[in-house]
Amino acid sequence: MLNNISLGRYYPAHSFLHDMDPRVKTILYAVYLVAIFIIKEPVTIAVLAGIIILQLIMAKVTPDILWSTVKPMIPLALFIFIINIFTIRQGDVLFSWKIITITGYGLMRAAIMAVRLIFLIVSTSVLLTLTTTPLKMSDALEKLFAPLQVIKIPVHEMAMMMSIALRFIPTLAAETDKIMKAQQSRGADYDTGNFINKVKGYITVLIPLFVSSFRRADELAVAMDARCYRGGKGRTKLNPLRLTLKDVLAGVMFFLLAALVVVLDLSLR
């Protein structure tokens, strides 16, 4: 069950977006993040959806993979949708019963909120996690934030930490699954009882998980030491980041598309 987590997971393939310079992708991601949160109009949302679909195609992401990334977020999206429906009371009333009032405006706002969340997830995946290996991503962040080193921020170390964290997500997910199964066979039941009992049940999972994470951290540190890791100084790269004309052009194009969507949205208000 937990083995199938796809959050933050890389999807190995050869595609235009996979080969794109991760720095460009990171900047584009920031731009799209802003765009997603600015736009409100159904028309521009549709346009943005079109652009994201184009990116998905360019990344050769199959519907299965897309679904597995979006699926875990659906309950949250639904939750946001429902909360918004019931709390927004402006606009024409469509339905009213006791304290429940649903308005047309509220329905639309709620839908936009939910769609934004889905866009957010899809954008994060298609621009970053699905198409960029953690090491490349940390390379990109290291390069982009390199100026911060002047004010003594350990940029390389932070980037390395992030890439290791991502690398260990599947490993720790598998471990959690194993611990839960072992405790279930000793009679643990995580799904029944009141809230407090459920939380208590999970604590017994967390303790061995923490212990084993520390053990893994220890072993990994020794292994990295053995491979002569000593920080970012003097390191070379197997695949150094190279900004090609293609990357720049694609970056500019996607930037313009995002800008266009935002301008269109603002002009429609």
Added chain:
Amino acid sequence: MPEEPNKIEIKDVSFSYDIVEESDGKAPRKALDGINVTIEKGSYTAILGSNGSGKSTLAKIIDILEVPDSGKVVIFGKDAGDDELFWQIREHCCCVFQNPDNQIVGTMIEEDVAFGPENLGVPNPELRERVDQALKDVGLYELRHRETMALSGGQKQKLAIAGALAMKPDILILDEATAMLDPSSRDDFLEVVEKMRVEKGLTLITITHDMTEALRCDKLIIVNKGKVAMEGTPEEIFLSNDLWQYGLKRPVKYNYAFEIARLTGSTLTKEDLKSDDTIIASLVKMLTKPGLKAPAVENKDKKEIDDKDIIMSVKDLSYTYAGGDGKAIDNINLDIRRGEVLGIVGESGCGKTTLISHMNAIIRPVEGDVTIHTKDGDLSCKNKKDTMKIRQNVGLVFQYPEYQLFEETVYKDIAYGLKKMNVSQEEQKSMILEAAEKVGLTERELNASPFELSGGQKRRAAMAGVLVMRPGILVLDEPASGLDPRGRQEMFAIIKGLRDSGTTIILVSHNMDEAAVNCDRICLIDGGKIKAVGKPEELFLRKRSEELGIQRPRITRFSSMLKTELKKHIPGVVFPEKHFVPETEAQSVVAAVVKAGEKNA
């Protein structure tokens, strides 16, 4: 004093992991205690010893991953205490550790191999060449753009070797690198290592619990309590009778040869042990001597199992993981007999774990069913209401269960399962003590924190946590993995004790030697399907195992070499029986030879 340029020299080194016990004010226990070791350049050395003997620490000292508290480390003439030489030494010494998951840094295969040389600052055209060459050397080049997590355990360890080779080391240290691999991946891995050793002229140091693996080495060093207890060639070491106190045993074939020597009143010398051929030749000589006496064959015969008394039946069971390709298990039909030890054997990824997870409804059957036959009627794993009863009846101990302990004391941890049942405090206590006794835990250990115990003790504590529910069926997934030979033997003694007290045992293993010795029946799984079920002596008949494509236990292979040779020398000799305990097999061979001699006379 001139330093030797062709030697690794560890001189009078002491080291401790700095755990100062505040409560009792004792001095920290020394992991290494004035150890002296010399290893020649280009040699192949095994460091052996019990769990916690200090052998892994010794490896870390050689790679200067730990700095000694006192003493001197000189690697090929370079003093490790010299800060200038520190990185030079570490650069040329690489390690492969036990757990494949905890040494992979990269998400992609080639990224991971590049990690080492990148750290060394190797510039690009050369860096690319090194990575590609290393991947070609271990046979992973085709997979270089794949995810590291998608590899099997054996492939991950080969990846670790590639990561080491890309740094162009002079010394390669394998720290129990094969402990988590199944036999075929292990052989595969060792073959790659051997090839690299010869081709690249590596100085190879291996830390292992596998005595047969140690036979490949030029020199063995036995470490005990942070000191060198013995060192010498494999023949010299395995001639000694002191191995047991260091947590070690002789390799299977030596056990067998020494037993024959004892029974025929002869002795084996260092020269006799040189190779399989010399051992066989000297054994033939011993057995063709006149005046042999027939020994009593210790018939520790496996008790008769009633094949009609079924305690669990697996029927038409198939399962596919969400997102997995193909069935993990496919149409499994299996009856488990009350009181038997059933071995489930197969390579990693064949579906063993999926099958046993169905046995106590950790995975609920989707297609087919598992039924438990108890005194109070049948329990179906499909039936949600029976879940708790099933889990009480079928105890499941996963691999490395010690990583799942969580309570403050061992006692409380064992009690975990009982709290979910309606058992009085008094009764709980007696049940916990009973479970602790079955696995041999003392009262002191019960009151300790699980994290203070040694690896072997932790594992027993985890087993007790399952046994406390008094399950009629106990499923054990690789219960002995990672333990030293003595620990393994003790674990199997515990299992035998459980069996003798009437518990039905399902033992998952990839070690054919141990499965053959300890199981009444073996169920062979391959690609999610049952390939064969039967008694070990049937499955390991030469013809049958060739049909099934399985490797026979080491003892069987070695013994049949001897038997073939004996048939040439002794007319009319027949070997009607097959045993898997080396000593018993030796006795039966001697008995058969004596019988043939009497008939011929």
